[in-house]
């Protein structure tokens with residue numbers, strides 16, 4: 001099992017906290033904070049992994065990834081529109097633990113080639129899907145994270161997200177026998193997060209809600225409370 005998957009499966013709070021400079025609509029999310037500072041804050045608050053958007057659509061840059069991998073021990077996911085194997089070489093050099101592969105934007109053949117290349121250098125393919133057909137076509141699913149994207153990449157994520165998509169697609173995701181089903185995007189509240197984990201997702205990817213939270217620490221703490229087994233709520237995982 002890869003480092004990235006292991007960290008999610010072993011975490012008390014299985015959240016991948018994402019650092020991205022802007023929303024799909026162009027609204028600033030960093031509020032003057034440096035990526036390394038956010039990384040330290042998320043690590044402190046109990047995030048299992050970090051995600052750094054390096055794609056230009058969301059204002060990302062490769063130097064943000066460098067700053068984050070340099071300053072944290074948590075496994076880091078690189079979110080970009082990876083289409084070439086040379087991008088994987090750069091990712092490996094930067095110490096990245098997982099890379100985004102967007103099923104919608106790749107042919108089945110190139111997705112397979114990229115996933116195999118990533119696995120050969122110890123990087124976990126984080127394959128983002130939005131339909132049953134995309135899920136069925138994920139190569140080597142046991143070794144990949146399969147992430148259901150609740151927003152639409154074709155609309156550059158300008159929609160608010162449909163968490164029911166995650167619920168609808170979970171059986172198809174589990175049928176692949178992936179080690180790590182993840183629900184990504186549009187997760188706003190700790191209650192929504194707890195619900196998705198209770199339905200059977202092993203991990204969640206949260207960007208905007210944490211970047212906008214007055215205290216990311218409080219967001220994590222409320223989720224931890226919802227996940228803690230207590231005699232009254234009986235929701236222990």
Ligand SMILES: O=P(O)(O)OC[C@@H](O)[C@@H](O)c1c[nH]c2ccccc12
Nearest residue numbers: 053079184185186187206207208209
């Ligand atoms: O900010 P949100 O709604 O929590 O979403 C995070 C993440 O899933 C989203 O930023 C994303 C999904 N797919 C991507 C591809 C590239 C860059 C970013 C993304």
